[in-house]
Amino acid sequence: MKVLIVDEQAHTRQNLIHLCGRSDDVRVVGEAACGRSALYAAGQLNPDIMLMDVELPDMSGFDLLRAVGLDTHAMGIMVAKCADYAYTAFAEGAIDYLVTPVAADRFDRAIARARDRLDHELMGTADQSPHLVRPGRTGLPPFLVGERQRRLYPLDPRSIDYIEVDGNYVTLRAGRTEYLSRDSLKRLSTQLTALGFIRIERSLLVNAASVSYVEVTGRGRFALTLKSGVCLHSSTAYRGDILRVFPLPRRYRDTSL
Numbered sequence: 001m002k003v004l005i006v007d008e009q010a011h012t013r014q015n016l017i018h019l020c021g022r023s024d025d026v027r028v029v030g031e032a033a034c035g036r037s038a039l040y041a042a043g044q045l046n047p048d049i050m051l052m053d054v055e056l057p058d059m060s061g062f063d064l065l066r067a068v069g070l071d072t073h074a075m076g077i078m079v080a081k082c083a084d085y086a087y088t089a090f091a092e093g094a095i096d097y098l099v100t101p102v103a104a105d106r107f108d109r110a111i112a113r114a115r116d117r118l119d120h121e122l123m124g125t126a127d128q129s130p131h132l133v134r135p136g137r138t139g140l141p142p143f144l145v146g147e148r149q150r151r152l153y154p155l156d157p158r159s160i161d162y163i164e165v166d167g168n169y170v171t172l173r174a175g176r177t178e179y180l181s182r183d184s185l186k187r188l189s190t191q192l193t194a195l196g197f198i199r200i201e202r203s204l205l206v207n208a209a210s211v212s213y214v215e216v217t218g219r220g221r222f223a224l225t226l227k228s229g230v231c232l233h234s235s236t237a238y239r240g241d242i243l244r245v246f247p248l249p250r251r252y253r254d255t256s257l
Contacts, residue, residue, distance in 0.1 A: 001111075001118060002029045004047035006038040006064065007079065008057050012100065016051050016079070019107045026111060035059035039067055047074045049114050051098075054080040054089070062092050075114050086152045087182065090145040096154070144188075146172050146179025153179060157195050161210040161226050163188055165203035175228055198245050200224060200234035208245050 003026055005016050013031050020026045029045045032038035035056045042050065050068060054061040062085075065076045077096045078089040086097045095117060096110040143154035155172065164171045165185050172179040181188075189199050196208040206224060215223045220236040234242055 001026050001048040001115065002045065003027065003049045003051060004030045004032065004038065004041055004045060004074070006032045006035070006050060006052040006056065006061075008033050008053065008055075012053070012079070015100075015102070019102060019104060020111075022104070023108075023111060025115070033057070035061075035064040035067075038064055042068055042074055048118055049077060049111075050074045051077050051079055054078055054085050062088060065089075065092050065094060075117060077110050077114065083152065087145050087147075090143045090152075090154055095143075144172060144181060144183075146181055148177070148179050155179065157192055157197075158207070158209065161207055161228055161230070162232060163197075163205040173230075196245070198238075198241050200232060200238050200242060202235065202237070204232055204234075206232060211246075214242070214246050 003020055005013050005020075005028060007013050007016070010033075013033075017028050017031075020028050029047055030041045032041050035058050038050070038052065038056075041047075050064075052061045052064055056064065061076075061078055061080075065078070068074050068076060076094045077098060078085070078094045079098045079100060079102065080086075080089075081100055083097070083099055089097045096113055098106060098110060144157050144160065146153045146155050155174065159174050160172050161175065162173050163181075163185060164173065166180065170181050170183055170185050170188065172181050185199075185203065185205055189197065189205050192205065197205050198208055200206050200222070206226075210226045210228070212225050212227045215225070217223050217233065220239040222234045222239075222242055223231055224234065224242075225231045
């Protein structure tokens with residue numbers, strides 16, 4: 001994997017180069033001290049990964065991440081002195097967020113995540129499967145950011161069983177674990193439909209892959225029991241969405257039942 005390192009501080013770049021050198025399949029192809037130089041280098045070097053500082057002298061790392069997403073296929077790993085910008089980083093499409101000084105094992109996990117993403121993309125290209133191309137370029141989120149006990153967790157959307165409105169925010173439920181997300185159900189519903197999530201009620205978004213079975217409860221309503229054992233009830237307004245995902249027998253399509 002080709003890596004471009006973007007940081008104003010030379011010593012930080014050297015530390016990241018050293019960490020990259022520990023993996024046989026990781027090759028640093030260039031360095032840049034500012035966003036403008038990084039954009040030019042990315043266009044010339046076509047890196048797979050960009051390790052970029054959150055605070056650059058001429059633009060923010062988020063500005064660079066957005067610009068890179070428009071012009072190249074590079075994945076972004078953000079590097080910062082504190083965890084304050086982690087939520088924004090994941091929301092902007094970064095695949096990971098590292099806090100300096102970066103520990104070797106934490107760096108290895110970030111590279112492993114990038115390696116897995118790249119492998120999936122190559123597989124998607126071979127199979128011509130559009131759902132396996134880079135999420136950041138299709139509008140699909142690479143992660144949902146969940147908050148729990150003042151910690152931020154990057155969550156694979158496919159690991160989420162369902163999402164429920166929680167005041168001004170939403171709660172992400174994965175098995176028996178709950179996370180708070182400072183997002184809206186409306187936006188998540190739009191983003192996650194391509195991953196098999198369906199709106200079953202005004203305040204509920206469900207991962208169809210987490211559903212164990214569906215029961216008819218009458219008048220166009222259904223009860224969806226998840227593999228975790230949780231049972232969720234739909235409203236009539238979302239009957240059509242459920243039937244598009246779960247093609248139940250014709251007799252269950254009568255709203256009077």
